[in-house]
Amino acid sequence: MPTIIVCLKQAVDVTELKVDSATQRLMTADAPRKISDFDKNALEEAVKLKEKLGGEVIIVTVGPEDARMVLREALAIGADKAYLLSDPSFEHSDTLAISYILAEGIKKLGNFDLILCGEASIDSYSGQVGPRLAERLDLPQITYVRALSLDEDTVMAERSLEDCHETVKAKTPVLLTVTKEINEPRIPSLMAIMKASKKEITIWNAENLKVAKARVGEVGSAIQILEVLAPKMERKKIVVKAETVGGVAEKLAKALVKEGVVGR
């Protein structure tokens, strides 16, 4: 029976972001947080495998203390245990540092068969944490997985690339990153939510994990962010109106010809 680890990120809900029009800065501090979309697909896939094969689903996340909220939701969706790797010194870690913290946490957990991650997070969208973690744990990896099956110690995965779909075989343990098309994440029932409130969330800090201070947080990160600004998108917003659809079409057609963007 497989032990499946799901790496999950508490992400900024990017659809709820507001821009401070004076400074063009995003008000990320006020934006709501949620389980990053593709990570939810990873979790759903893990829970489905557990329902079929038995075993255990363990969630691991690096984040602030309040990431407990998303861990509760993940437990309600069907994970058995949750580990929150949290320490003030972890703040502002880039993917180099995050993958190091995750790897140390997962080593401490012991044996496993699969690690599932989302293809990327919805807020920083780097797509690096999965492969970086595979590298740190010296695992084979299969990225952009759209269908998955597990039989004993063999994984069959269909991955989606720009020009083809590949069916890939690997022996466990293996790390996979999944796309949104792999499944439709469930919404937990009230019963499941109540049950999940009894499940345990373990918090490990820097000391528990014995991580090197120089390798985490801002000092342990290779990337430094100089600036984050909302792009200006000034458009004309001309409303094309007329009595009839034909009239609208004619007006629009004329305007486009005048713009010089058609008939070239």
Add this chain to the structure above:
Amino acid sequence: MSEFRGVWIFSENLDLMLELLGKGSELADKLSVELTATLVGHNVKDQASKLIEYGADKIFIVDHPALKNFYVEPYTSALVQLVQQHKPEILLIGSTRRGREVASRLATRLETGCVPDCTELSIDDDGRLIMSRMVYGGNAIATEVCRVKPQIATVPPRVFEKLEFKERKGEVVEADVELEEPRTEVVETREIEAAKVKVEEAKVIVSGGRGVEKKEDFRILEELAEILGGQVGNSRPLAEDRKWFTEWIGLSGHKVRPLLYVACGISGVIQHVAGIRDSQVIVAINKDAEAPIFEVVDYVVVGDLYEVVPALSGALRKLLKGG
């Protein structure tokens, strides 16, 4: 002075490699260093002369039957050894799905950073590589630097232009590296039918979203696209949920920059808008007057696409024929 020197590029995709050379030569000139292409694969040797024509001063070739199929382990190991031996200060990697996974593993093995999907790259007065990319689902552009060398950036297709320099000389070196064994096995590959015209190259794009009810209905969009000498495109749900297409436009899909983008039945969620931002003129047709797409377009048409699109085709056909 730092022991790291030179700009390097890598992609498993030749076209993208040429685009990286275009940008790479600009960065290398600014730093007064060599531009090196790493040509890794099977039966790739004969591409070397082309890479030189497009700007490479030097080429490291790793040509081996074990590289016939793309597996992350042998490719990463080849690049890691080359980088460790020669210490480039900048490494640009083509941002395909394969390229990104190699870049991530490589950056980890080298204990350095990697900024993905850069849409702008430049060198500042301190000689640092300044990298910009979209974050927060397209809501913002982040400008980043890498404090460790090599500085690694991945670059999506068709963001930078190829530059042909013609008659140039370059040095070609057959590299001696050990290739790691793959740890996965591809048992089947199914090609995806490639579109005739690449959507990024189309001058006009008529795009459909979830407002298009049936796949057959794309005919009316195709008709409009044809009149305009363009191509059809679509939002992500039509590919992922409805499986009508294999590609889409937006943050996680193609970034386009046509003269004209016509969005039909697309709501204007930020992840879609992120991909069309550089279009010269944007038209949206949506029956919901409150659709967010109307905030980011030049021409707002509140109406049913099933009526407006054919009418627009008719009107344009008349106008363009007459003109």
